[in-house]
Amino acid sequence: MININCEMMSWPEYQQHIEQGAAVFLPVGAHEQHGPHLPMATDAIFSQRICERVALPLGGIVLPVQRYGYKSQARSGGGQTFCGTVSLDGATLTNTVLDILRELARHGVKQCVIVNGHVENQWFLIEAIELVQRELAALNQSMKVIRAEYWDFTPEGVYEQIFAGDFPGVDLEHAALIETSMMLYLHPELVRQGLIPNDPLAQFPPYDVYPQNGRGVPKSGVLAPAADASAEKGELLVNSICNSMIEGLRADLDKKASV
Ligand code: ZN
Ligand code: MN
Secondary structure (H helix, E strand, C coil): CHHHEHHHCCHHHHHHHHHCCCCEEEEECCECCECCCECCCHHHHHHHHHHHHHHHHHCCEECCCECCEECCCHHHHCCCCCCCCEEECHHHHHHHHHHHHHHHHHHCCCEEEEEECCHHHHHHHHHHHHHHHHHHHHCCCCCEEEEEEHHHHCCCCHHHHHHCCCCCCCHHHCCCHHHHHHHHHHCHHHCCHHHCCCCCCCCCCCCCCCCCCCCCCCCCCCCCCCCCCCHHHHHHHHHHHHHHHHHHHHHHCCCCCCC
16 A cells, blocks of 8 residues: 555655645544553554555545544543543644645645544544635635545445344444454454453443543443454455445545556
8 A cells, every 4th residue: 555655655756646636535543542452543543544445446645644633532432531542632633634734735635535533533623624625715726625434434234234233323332343343354463352342332321521530431441342343344344334435435536547
């Protein structure tokens, strides 16, 4: 994948891609606890790997992953009470992504795809995109930006297949069956197999209390059972997500010959 990773390119190589109209992909993740069995870079790794697989057939190129994300929340990532998690203020994330988008616009990039791998980032990414759109409009310039959470591309029927009808919802899937399976497929060497917990489904009230106190969050940091994870399930998830993302983006991105 070296040939589509911007950080490995020289600037003239990068410039050539941009002049040919390549879409520039920005993966965004988090540095967040993912249970005793997965690395803290899990969300960053998934957004990066998915960007690479999707950008390649679309003639796109991939920026370095934004490794830090917005604050972990109890009901979607176990929250901020865990040792290890390093999170940004919302304004910091928005301004970081806004700066990146400004630079892309300066390079002459015409289309950008932000692929998010961490639930809590969503609105701060949207804000960065809205702000750059306002700036560019005032200058009579434009850059198409597409933003997506990778899990939204999971085709209908795949969750039923994987969970045998017991799908707890994407938020509670933190470090659980989906993410463990995807890591077993993409990077089995990063999964501490013997440490995969099988905590029951976390129970939360339908509201959040601050300061965060970790109430309802299992000690492991895993919000749903993970014991049934497998590389086969991960392969099905990653491949079906990437295929539907490629198909969806192909319709919206301006055409460019595949690299
Ligand atoms: Zn995650
Ligand atoms: Mn996360």
